Amino acid sequence: MRKAIGIMLLFSLMSCYQNPYFDADKMHHTSKGFQNIPPSPKKGWKQMLRWRKERKSGMTTAPTWPEVSPFEVVKPDTVIYSKNPSTKSITWFGHSTVLIQVAGKLILTDPHFADYASPVTFAGPKRYTTTPIPIAKLPHIDYILISHDHYDHLDGPSLKALIQKQQDQQPHFLVPLGYKKWLQKRGATRVTEMDWWETFTEGAFSFHSTPVQHWTRRTLLDHNRRLWSGWAIETTDFKFYFTGDSGYTDWFKEIGQKLGPFDVSAIPIGAYNPRWFMKNSHMDVAEAIETHKDLGSRFSIGIHWGTFILTDEPLREPPQMLQNLMQTTQNQGLPPFVTFKHGQTKIFR
Numbered sequence: 001m002r003k004a005i006g007i008m009l010l011f012s013l014m015s016c017y018q019n020p021y022f023d024a025d026k027m028h029h030t031s032k033g034f035q036n037i038p039p040s041p042k043k044g045w046k047q048m049l050r051w052r053k054e055r056k057s058g059m060t061t062a063p064t065w066p067e068v069s070p071f072e073v074v075k076p077d078t079v080i081y082s083k084n085p086s087t088k089s090i091t092w093f094g095h096s097t098v099l100i101q102v103a104g105k106l107i108l109t110d111p112h113f114a115d116y117a118s119p120v121t122f123a124g125p126k127r128y129t130t131t132p133i134p135i136a137k138l139p140h141i142d143y144i145l146i147s148h149d150h151y152d153h154l155d156g157p158s159l160k161a162l163i164q165k166q167q168d169q170q171p172h173f174l175v176p177l178g179y180k181k182w183l184q185k186r187g188a189t190r191v192t193e194m195d196w197w198e199t200f201t202e203g204a205f206s207f208h209s210t211p212v213q214h215w216t217r218r219t220l221l222d223h224n225r226r227l228w229s230g231w232a233i234e235t236t237d238f239k240f241y242f243t244g245d246s247g248y249t250d251w252f253k254e255i256g257q258k259l260g261p262f263d264v265s266a267i268p269i270g271a272y273n274p275r276w277f278m279k280n281s282h283m284d285v286a287e288a289i290e291t292h293k294d295l296g297s298r299f300s301i302g303i304h305w306g307t308f309i310l311t312d313e314p315l316r317e318p319p320q321m322l323q324n325l326m327q328t329t330q331n332q333g334l335p336p337f338v339t340f341k342h343g344q345t346k347i348f349r
Contacts, residue, residue, distance in 0.1 A: 017225065021177045021195070028196060028211070033224035034177070036213050040247075040280040051277055055312075063315045070316060071129045071306045074343040081106060081139040088238055088348040090264055092340040093132055095307035096153055098242065098266050103204045103235045105142040108171070109242045109266070110153040111162060117152035117308050119218070125152065125308045128315070132343025135161045145207070146175040147244025148228035149216045152308055154179075156186060163187040174200060174207050178216075178226030196229065208232040210255050212246035214281050232259045238348075241265040241295055245304065247280045248287035252294035261296030264348065269322055269339070270305030273313040282311075285321040292337045299348070300337040307342070 023029050027037050055062060076091050076099075085104040092098055096110040113131045118124020141162065147153055163170055163186060172190040173183055180191045192200050194209035201207075214228040232255065233240040241255070241262045256262075272284040283291060285302075292300045305318040319339040326337055340346070 017221075019225070021227075026195070028227075030224075034216075034227045035224065036215070036249075036280075037211070040213065040215065043277070047277060051274060054274065062312055063309050072341045073130055073132050074341050076133050076343045076345055078133075078137065078139055080345065080347070089345050090240075090266075090301065090348070091345040092266075092301060092303060092342065094127075094129055094342045096147065096242075096244065096266075096268070096303050098301070098303065100233065100240055102233070102238050102240070105205065106139055107143040107145065107233060108138075108141045108162075109145045109231070110147055110244065111144060111158045112152060112155040112307075113158045113161070114155050117150075117155070117310075119151060121157065125310055127307065128309055129307050129342050135165060138162075138165070140166065140169070141171045143205075143207070144171045144173050145231045145233075145242060146173065146179060147212075147230065147242070148176065148214055149179070149182075149218050149226045150245070151218070152310065153245065154218075159183070159188075160186045172202075174209075174231070176209060176227035176229040194229070195227065204235050206234040208234065208259055210241075210259070211249075211251045212244055213249040213251065214245045214247070230255070232262070234259070239263050241297065243267050243291065243303075245271075245281065246283060246291075247278075248283040248290060252291045256295040261298060263298050265292065265295050265297035265300045266303045267291050267295075267297075267300050267337075268304030269302035270313070270318040271311045272318075273311050278311060285318055285325060288322070289325055289331060289334075289337060293334065297337075298335045300335070301346075302337065302339040305339070 019031055019033050022031055028034055080087055089101040095112055097112050098109045100107040113135050115127045116124045170190050173188055174192050177193050177195055180193050183191050196209055196211045199206055199208050210230040212230040215224055216226045216228055217223045230244050231242045239262045267288045269285050269288045271282045272278050302322050
């Protein structure tokens with residue numbers, strides 16, 4: 001009886017919610033939250049159970065956990081950030097955490113430095129490759145971009161630590177719709193929420209929130225109540241694109257036409273198997289290369305691989321497949337699309 005009452009109460013709470021950002025003129029808005037355009041098929045417990053059954057039957061297998069990580073981690077050279085502030089550089093800290101240095105500012109994407117991508121600090125997807133740098137050793141961060149609310153991208157402990165580290169001069173958070181109150185509860189005082197195709201300009205910078213194909217959820221009650229976004233950063237002489245998480249979509253052609261071409265792009269290449277389950281929300285390597293083309297990217301970095309074990313493809317497969325596919329006749333002559341070591345920095349002239 002109590003269980004039935006609990007279920008009824010849960011559904012009652014879900015049905016009462018109204019999207020405070022709802023705009024009937026915007027197709028990606030719904031009265032209950034947000035949706036992809038076109039809407040993605042819904043996935044629920046049935047699909048999760050099918051995935052678990054496939055693993056049990058051997059149709060698909062999760063990567064094993066070796067005693068030693070096969071991925072090299074390099075210590076970032078933080079001197080470059082203070083020695084020459086005008087330097088343009090990109091550093092990959094793992095997963096979707098990228099540090100962009102441009103026009104004298106430092107911009108951090110989806111900061112994740114914790115051991116688990118989980119609502120708790122002791123269980124869930126565990127960090128597979130160690131973080132190259134602790135938060136305490138990070139340079140002063142000017143802007144933080146958030147793509148969406150999944151635990152491997154929106155990490156409460158990491159963000160709280162960053163806020164406390166710079167309490168006197170906090171980073172400016174640029175986020176999709178629905179994150180401001182969540183961040184304020186963790187001490188953030190500078191938060192700008194943006195809808196798709198909106199632009200925030202400050203000094204030499206323009207930040208553009210762009211559509212991507214994904215979804216959001218952190219609890220049983222908040223499915224798609226927060227928006228998901230990609231981000232374009234534009235200065236007078238440099239353009240960077242951060243995809244966040246996304247399935248392959250025609251949005252990338254439009255983004256490339258409207259905001260590109262991009263000098264550098266960070267594009268996800270991992271967490272794509274099983275394909276029937278992941279296709280709508282995570283691109284595979286071949287689709288990442290199509291995204292690289294669509295954006296008109298002059299140099300792309302493969303992210304979202306080798307840090308957490310989230311899906312079923314072998315851990316080494318994404319970077320190896322990217323290298324192999326970029327060498328095919330079809331892709332010869334394309335601008336570079338490479339992977340970095342965890343902690344690696346590249347300077348752009």
